Amino acid sequence: MPKKNAKDERIEELTADLQRVQADFVNYKRRAEAEKAELLDFAKTRVVRDFLAVRDNFDRELANRPADVSPEWAKSIDSIRAGFDAIMKNLGVERFDSVGQPFDPNLHEAIAMDEGDGSHEVVTDELQAGYKLGDQVLRHAMVKVGRTELSNDEKENN
Amino acid sequence: MGKIIGIDLGTTNSAMAVMEGGQPTIIANAEGGRTTPSIVAVSKTGERLVGQVAKRQAVINPDNTVFSVKRLIGRKFEDAEVQRDIKLMPYKIIKNKDAVKVAMGDKDYTPEEVSAMILSKLKADAEAFLGQPVTEAVITVPAYFSDAQRQATKDAGKIAGLEVKRIINEPTAAALAYGLEKKKDEKVVVYDLGGGTFDVSILEIGMAEGEDSVVEVLSTNGDTHLGGDDFDLVVMNHLVDEFKKAEGMDLSNDKAAVQRLKEAAEKAKIELSTTNESEVNLPFITADANGPKHFQYTLTRAKLEQLVADLVKRTVKPCEAALKDAGLKASDIDEVVLVGGMTRMPAVQAEVEKIFGKKPLQGVNPDEVVAVGAAVQGGVLAGDVKGILLLDVTPLSLGLETMGGVFTKLIERNTTIPASKSQVFSTAADSQTQVEINVLQGEREFANDNKSLGRFILDGIAPAPRGIPQIEVTFNIDANGIVNVKASDKGTGKEQHITIQNSGNLNEEEVKRMQQEAEAHAEDDKKRRELVDAKNQLDSTIYTAEKTLKDGGEKASDEDKKALEDAIAEAKTKVESEDKDELEKAANTLSEAMQKVGAAMYAANAPGGEDAPTEVEATEDEGKTDEPVEGEVVDEGDKK
Numbered sequence: 001m002p003k004k005n006a007k008d009e010r011i012e013e014l015t016a017d018l019q020r021v022q023a024d025f026v027n028y029k030r031r032a033e034a035e036k037a038e039l040l041d042f043a044k045t046r047v048v049r050d051f052l053a054v055r056d057n058f059d060r061e062l063a064n065r066p067a068d069v070s071p072e073w074a075k076s077i078d079s080i081r082a083g084f085d086a087i088m089k090n091l092g093v094e095r096f097d098s099v100g101q102p103f104d105p106n107l108h109e110a111i112a113m114d115e116g117d118g119s120h121e122v123v124t125d126e127l128q129a130g131y132k133l134g135d136q137v138l139r140h141a142m143v144k145v146g147r148t149e150l151s152n153d154e155k156e157n158n
Numbered sequence: 159m160g161k162i163i164g165i166d167l168g169t170t171n172s173a174m175a176v177m178e179g180g181q182p183t184i185i186a187n188a189e190g191g192r193t194t195p196s197i198v199a200v201s202k203t204g205e206r207l208v209g210q211v212a213k214r215q216a217v218i219n220p221d222n223t224v225f226s227v228k229r230l231i232g233r234k235f236e237d238a239e240v241q242r243d244i245k246l247m248p249y250k251i252i253k254n255k256d257a258v259k260v261a262m263g264d265k266d267y268t269p270e271e272v273s274a275m276i277l278s279k280l281k282a283d284a285e286a287f288l289g290q291p292v293t294e295a296v297i298t299v300p301a302y303f304s305d306a307q308r309q310a311t312k313d314a315g316k317i318a319g320l321e322v323k324r325i326i327n328e329p330t331a332a333a334l335a336y337g338l339e340k341k342k343d344e345k346v347v348v349y350d351l352g353g354g355t356f357d358v359s360i361l362e363i364g365m366a367e368g369e370d371s372v373v374e375v376l377s378t379n380g381d382t383h384l385g386g387d388d389f390d391l392v393v394m395n396h397l398v399d400e401f402k403k404a405e406g407m408d409l410s411n412d413k414a415a416v417q418r419l420k421e422a423a424e425k426a427k428i429e430l431s432t433t434n435e436s437e438v439n440l441p442f443i444t445a446d447a448n449g450p451k452h453f454q455y456t457l458t459r460a461k462l463e464q465l466v467a468d469l470v471k472r473t474v475k476p477c478e479a480a481l482k483d484a485g486l487k488a489s490d491i492d493e494v495v496l497v498g499g500m501t502r503m504p505a506v507q508a509e510v511e512k513i514f515g516k517k518p519l520q521g522v523n524p525d526e527v528v529a530v531g532a533a534v535q536g537g538v539l540a541g542d543v544k545g546i547l548l549l550d551v552t553p554l555s556l557g558l559e560t561m562g563g564v565f566t567k568l569i570e571r572n573t574t575i576p577a578s579k580s581q582v583f584s585t586a587a588d589s590q591t592q593v594e595i596n597v598l599q600g601e602r603e604f605a606n607d608n609k610s611l612g613r614f615i616l617d618g619i620a621p622a623p624r625g626i627p628q629i630e631v632t633f634n635i636d637a638n639g640i641v642n643v644k645a646s647d648k649g650t651g652k653e654q655h656i657t658i659q660n661s662g663n664l665n666e667e668e669v670k671r672m673q674q675e676a677e678a679h680a681e682d683d684k685k686r687r688e689l690v691d692a693k694n695q696l697d698s699t700i701y702t703a704e705k706t707l708k709d710g711g712e713k714a715s716d717e718d719k720k721a722l723e724d725a726i727a728e729a730k731t732k733v734e735s736e737d738k739d740e741l742e743k744a745a746n747t748l749s750e751a752m753q754k755v756g757a758a759m760y761a762a763n764a765p766g767g768e769d770a771p772t773e774v775e776a777t778e779d780e781g782k783t784d785e786p787v788e789g790e791v792v793d794e795g796d797k798k
Binding site for chain 2: 030057109144
C-alpha cells in the first residue's frame with residue numbers, strides 16, 4: 001500500500017462529512033415523523049388551553065352566583081357549562097380534583113402557603129382547576145397548600 | 159461521532175441547541191419547553207426537582223428552592239455580590255472556606271453542584287431529543303466572568319457528566335449566531351436584556367490567523383438587577399392601581415388575584431410588542447358584599463411605554479460607559495445584536511437604535527440566540543461546520559416560459575442547493591415538432607419581466623395533436639450555482655440541454671432590485687396572469703369543443719351540433735378580449751354546449767373517449783391553435 005496522499009485524505013474527510021450529514025438527516029427525519037404524530041395533539045393542546053380561561057369563568061360564576069338569581073336563569077347557565085364540558089370530554093380533556101390531595105408539583109402550581117403545623121403538605125384550596133389530556137397535564141391546578149399531620153390511613157401506607 | 163451541544167446556562171432560564179446538517183436547532187426539554195427555568199429544589203420527600211417543576215413548588219418550599227445560583231458560582235463569600243444575595247435570597251447561603259454553599263434539604267451544596275443539577279437535566283433531555291448519548295458541550299458565561307467563575311462553570315459541567323469543550327462569552331455566542339465572526343475588523347455591540355439582568359458588551363472581530371477569527375471583548379457593563387421581571391412588576395402595579403381607581407379595592411393582598419394579574423400583565427406586555435392595544439379581561443377577580451367584581455381594562459402601547467420608560471432609560475448609562483471604556487464613539491459601531499426576550503419590545507429597540515445610531519440585527523430569536531451561538535461553536539469544534547457544508551440558497555426562482563408568455567417556476571427562490579426538479583410539459587399546437595426552452599430567473603409572473611439565462615430548441619418531436627407529446631424538463635442546480643437544464647421527449651427519447659455557468663452572477667443589489675420589483679408589481683402581475691390564464695382556458699376549451707364536434711358530431715342531434723358550432727364561433731370572437739370575466743363566461747358557455755354533444759356521444763357509444771378526464775384536468779395551461787406558438791412549451795399539469 002502506498003502511503004496516504006492528499007487526495008486520499010480529502011476523500012476520507014469528505015466521506016466523513018457526508019456520513020455526518022446523512023446521519024443528521026436520518027435523525028432529523030425520525031424526529032420529524034415523531035413530531036408529526038405529536039403535532040395534532042400539540043395543536044389541540046394549545047387551543048384547548050386557551051379555552052380553559054372561559055371554563056374557569058364558569059367556575060367563578062358558580063362560586064359567585066347570587067342567591068336571588070332566577071332558577072330558570074341559573075339552569076340555562078348550567079346547561080351552557082354542561083355543553084362546554086361535554087365538548088371537552090369528547091376531546092379527551094379531563095379535570096382533576098386537587099383539594100385534599102397531597103401537593104405534587106407535577107400536577108399543582110403552588111401560589112400560597114397556609115400557616116399550620118405538620119409535616120404533610122396538602123392542597124387546601126384550588127384557585128384554578130387542573131386539566132389533563134391523557135397522561136399529559138394540560139394545565140396545572142393553581143393551589144394553596146397547607147400542612148397537616150399524616151392521617152392514620154396514610155401512616156399505614158407509608 | 160457524538161454531538162457537541164451548546165448550552166446557555168442563564169441566571170433565570172437556560173436553553174440549548176445543536177448543529178444538525180449544518181444548521182442550529184433548539185433542543186426542547188422533556189416538557190416541550192424551548193427554555194428551562196434555572197431552578198433546583200429538593201422536596202420534603204427528598205426528591206430533586208429541576209426546571210418548571212421546581213418553579214411550581216417554590217412558593218411553598220422557599221428554603222429548599224435555589225434559583226439564580228449563577229450569581230454565586232465561582233465567587234468568594236466576602237464578595238459584595240454574595241453579601242447582597244444573602245440578604246435577598248430566601249434560601250440559605252453559607253460560608254464554605256473562602257467560597258459559598260447553599261442549603262437544600264438536609265444537605266449543603268456548592269454552586270457548582272447546583273448548576274450541575276441543571277446541566278444534568280439539560281443533558282438528559284438533549285439525549286432524549288437527539289436519540290443518542292451527549293457527552294460534550296460548549297457552555298456560555300457572561301463576558302465579565304472571572305477565571306474562577308469560568309473554571310467553576312466548567313467544573314459544573316464535569317459533575318454533570320459533560321466534557322466542556324469550551325467556555326465562551328455570551329455576547330460572542332450571540333455574534334456567532336449571526337455569523338458575524340466572518341466580518342473582519344468590525345465592532346459589534348451586544349445588548350442583552352434578559353429576565354433579571356442587563357448586560358451590554360462591545361466586541362471587536364479581529365483578523366483571523368488561520369481558521370479561527372478572534373473575537374475580543376473590548377468592554378462590558380450592565381445592571382445585575384434589571385430585567386423583564388421589573389417590567390412585569392411595573393405593569394402589574396399599574397393594573398392594581400387601575401382597579402383601585404375603578405372599584406376602590408386593593409387587590410395586592412389577594413394572592414389568587416395577584417397571580418392572575420401577574421399573568422395578565424406579562425401577556426399584555428408581550429402582546430403590545432406587536433399590537434397597539436391589549437385587552438385585560440379578568441372576570442370575577444374579587445368580590446365584596448355587593449357581589450362579584452370584574453376587571454376589564456385596555457392597556458395601550460403608549461401607556462405601557464410611559465410606564466416602563468424609566469426602566470428602559472436605565473440601560474442608557476451602562477451603554478455609554480461601555481462605549482467609553484472601549485474608547486469608541488457610537489458611530490464606530492458596525493453591528494448591534496439583541497439578546498433576551500425584553501428586546502422584542504419596540505420601545506427597547508428604539509432606545510438601542512437611539513444610543514448606537516444603528517438598526518439592530520433581526521432574525522434569530524433573542525431568547526435563543528446565545529444557545530444557537532454556543533451550538534455553532536460546538537459545531538466548529540466537532541467539525542460539523544465547514545465551508546463545504548454551509549449550504550447556499552438560490553436567491554431567485556428558476557423556471558421557463560410557457561403558453562402566453564407566462565413564467566413557470568420550477569425551483570422556487572430560497573431553495574437550498576444543490577437541488578433538482580423535473581416537470582412534464584407538452585406542445586401548444588397540433589403537429590408541433592419542436593419546442594423552445596427559455597430558461598428564466600426572477601420573481602415576476604411573466605417571462606419578459608424576468609432575466610433570460612439562455613434558450614435552446616428540442617426538435618424532432620413526432621407530430622401529434624397538441625397536449626399529447628410528453629416533454630420532461632429537468633432543472634438541476636449544483637452547489638456552485640451552475641444550472642443545467644435538460645429537455646427530453648419521452649416519445650422519441652430525443653434530448654437537448656444547456657448549462658448556465660453564471661446563474662449566480664447577479665450581485666446582491668441586482669437580486670434585491672429584482673425581488674423588490676416583483677413585490678412592487680405583484681398585484682399587476684397577478685391580474686395579468688389571471689387574464690392570460692383565462693385566455694388560455696378559453697382557447698383550450700375551443701380546441702376541445704372543435705375536437706368533440708369532429709369526433710362525435712354525427713352522434714349528436716343536429717340541433718345540439720348547431721348550437722355547439724354557434725357557441726364555438728361566438729367564443730372565437732371573445733378570445734382577444736381583455737376582460738377576464740368575459741373570457742371565463744365564454745369558456746363556461748362553450749363548455750355547456752359541448753357537454754350536450756359529449757353526452758350524446760357517450761349515450762351512443764360505450765365510453766371510449768381517449769383521454770377525456772386528463773384533458774379536463776389539464777386544460778388550465780393548454781395552448782392555442784389559431785396562432786403560431788411554435789417554440790413555446792406548454793405546461794401539461796404537474797406530472798412530476
